[in-house]
Amino acid sequence: MSLSLLEQLIESLRVLPGVGQKTAQRMAYHLLEREREGGKRLAETLGVALEKIGHCAMCRDFTESEICATCASASRDRHQLCAVESPADRLAIEQATGYRGLYFILQGRLSPLDGIGPRELGLDALAARLAEGEITEMIIATNPTVEGEATAHYLAQLARQHRVRPSRLAHGVPLGGELEYVDRGTLSHAFGSRSEMT
Amino acid sequence: MSLSLLEQLIESLRVLPGVGQKTAQRMAYHLLEREREGGKRLAETLGVALEKIGHCAMCRDFTESEICATCASASRDRHQLCAVESPADRLAIEQATGYRGLYFILQGRLSPLDGIGPRELGLDALAARLAEGEITEMIIATNPTVEGEATAHYLAQLARQHRVRPSRLAHGVPLGGELEYVDRGTLSHAFGSRSEMT
Ligand SMILES: [Zn+2]
Ligand SMILES: [Zn+2]
Numbered sequence: 001m002s003l004s005l006l007e008q009l010i011e012s013l014r015v016l017p018g019v020g021q022k023t024a025q026r027m028a029y030h031l032l033e034r035e036r037e038g039g040k041r042l043a044e045t046l047g048v049a050l051e052k053i054g055h056c057a058m059c060r061d062f063t064e065s066e067i068c069a070t071c072a073s074a075s076r077d078r079h080q081l082c083a084v085e086s087p088a089d090r091l092a093i094e095q096a097t098g099y100r101g102l103y104f105i106l107q108g109r110l111s112p113l114d115g116i117g118p119r120e121l122g123l124d125a126l127a128a129r130l131a132e133g134e135i136t137e138m139i140i141a142t143n144p145t146v147e148g149e150a151t152a153h154y155l156a157q158l159a160r161q162h163r164v165r166p167s168r169l170a171h172g173v174p175l176g177g178e179l180e181y182v183d184r185g186t187l188s189h190a191f192g193s194r195s196e197m198t
Numbered sequence: 199m200s201l202s203l204l205e206q207l208i209e210s211l212r213v214l215p216g217v218g219q220k221t222a223q224r225m226a227y228h229l230l231e232r233e234r235e236g237g238k239r240l241a242e243t244l245g246v247a248l249e250k251i252g253h254c255a256m257c258r259d260f261t262e263s264e265i266c267a268t269c270a271s272a273s274r275d276r277h278q279l280c281a282v283e284s285p286a287d288r289l290a291i292e293q294a295t296g297y298r299g300l301y302f303i304l305q306g307r308l309s310p311l312d313g314i315g316p317r318e319l320g321l322d323a324l325a326a327r328l329a330e331g332e333i334t335e336m337i338i339a340t341n342p343t344v345e346g347e348a349t350a351h352y353l354a355q356l357a358r359q360h361r362v363r364p365s366r367l368a369h370g371v372p373l374g375g376e377l378e379y380v381d382r383g384t385l386s387h388a389f390g391s392r393s394e395m396t
């Protein structure tokens with residue numbers, strides 16, 4: 001017996017992250033009962049977005065243009081470049097900080113065992129850009145994982161080769177975090193990186 | 199400044215129940231980074247589903263046909279009819295019990311203040327169906343809320359008028375529930391409805 005349209009809809013909603021059978025059912029009923037207009041808009045926008053959204057030729061962020069709005073903006077500081085692993089990381093920094101420079105989205109991290117090397121992260125293009133001389137500081141904001149750290153060291157070396165100053169985010173005890181619940185590695189690092197109180 | 203396609207996608211995902219800004223972002227990135235094919239299928243299925251899915255002429259459940267698969271099935275018991283408030287309630291009963299009879303989905307409950315009366319719940323059609331004489335038992339499975347109870351009483355009266363036996367689900371302490379955490383109304387009802395142990 002073939003699936004009914006409702007069953008197909010529930011099945012296809014499960015492609016969303018964190019959405020299992022129960023949640024997919026609830027979503028399908030919600031759309032059919034109360035949000036037919038919003039659901040139609042979602043169907044159309046999703047179709048167009050998946051067809052048109054590609055990567056910015058400069059920073060590799062998602063965009064439907066050749067160059068994304070940030071890279072094309074005249075009001076951003078073109079001397080600073082912040083390297084992040086993913087578009088979500090870029091968005092987190094953009095929303096949480098007052099950073100007004102440019103970005104470079106690696107779309108991953110160095111992982112030789114998975115076949116992800118400098119080429120896959122677009123580092124040849126990044127090197128060419130650093131060589132142009134406009135960028136003076138590269139803020140390296142990869143994640144504090146083993147692979148993220150290895151990527152950070154590679155990027156720092158690349159920056160120095162082009163006389164660009166590499167910098168990285170401070171690690172330590174999160175604001176509002178209680179020492180008791182901070183993981184040992186972070187606590188050890190924070191202790192070792194203590195600064196004098198003035 | 200107009201919204202980018204990515205921003206439009208994030209915005210349109212928020213039509214889903216329980217999906218706020220953060221979750222919508224995560225969903226959009228997930229689809230763009232890892233599930234473009236599944237996302238396209240979702241867009242297409244959602245568009246078709248919202249266009250084609252209507253209500254079954256017999257039971258008012260969602261279906262893309264004139265009559266739903268359950269109502270059209272030759273293997274269901276046509277003497278039992280279970281009345282529920284919503285398609286989700288119908289699905290819960292179908293999945294949890296061995297019920298093999300038919301359903302009637304009210305698509306709501308009596309709520310005079312909201313302008314929802316017998317006509318809005320399709321009770322004229324239900325009465326006509328009860329009058330045909332094929333149904334012998336109507337299992338009333340409305341929710342145990344004030345409006346659900348009022349609806350249940352109305353339905354029971356309608357059933358008796360057509361010499362159909364009304365029945366309702368048992369209420370009481372949930373299996374595995376601890377008395378300490380059962381709400382007072384339920385506990386009081388369960389206590390009053392106690393049965394002799396044999
Ligand atoms: Zn860009
Ligand atoms: Zn039906």
